Amino acid sequence: MPVSLCEKSSAGSRYACGSLRNERAEKAQNMHERRRFPRYKAPDSLFAAATFPGERGHQLRVLNISIDGLCFTTDFDISHESVFNLSFEMKVAGRPSVHVVTPAKIMWHTFDERTSLYTAGVQFLGLKKETKTHLQNVLPVLPPQ
Numbered sequence: 001m002p003v004s005l006c007e008k009s010s011a012g013s014r015y016a017c018g019s020l021r022n023e024r025a026e027k028a029q030n031m032h033e034r035r036r037f038p039r040y041k042a043p044d045s046l047f048a049a050a051t052f053p054g055e056r057g058h059q060l061r062v063l064n065i066s067i068d069g070l071c072f073t074t075d076f077d078i079s080h081e082s083v084f085n086l087s088f089e090m091k092v093a094g095r096p097s098v099h100v101v102t103p104a105k106i107m108w109h110t111f112d113e114r115t116s117l118y119t120a121g122v123q124f125l126g127l128k129k130e131t132k133t134h135l136q137n138v139l140p141v142l143p144p145q
Helices: 020-034 129-141
Strands: 004-008 015-019 047-051 057-065 069-074 083-090 098-112 117-124
Touching (some): 047 069, 057 083, 098 129
Antiparallel strands (some): 004 015, 004 098, 047 057, 047 083, 057 069
């Protein structure tokens, strides 16, 4: 079964969906070129908590992270979500742990019908300067994505 790729339009809350199979390479290349900061592979143990408006908390499995955002998977239907509260604690050997609590905005998402999982990329909104500094010190220790 194909995976659908859905991106929020700049004109509002509508989503445009297409076949990921046909667009994967082009989207990946465009996304990579648009990134302002390098991505790093998240430790396998890195999970985040997400609180969406009117919902209970949900667990997110973090796949990769940058100073500006992260990519995660979840079984929660995020297709109608936009901004939510995100929190996680990242521990990397030899570095102080970093505790992040920040609003985040979903910039893109996909749904895999085979696994029933959503994958999404989010941008941190209003990350505290101190937290950003801690992330800048920890992230380069991780393998590049």
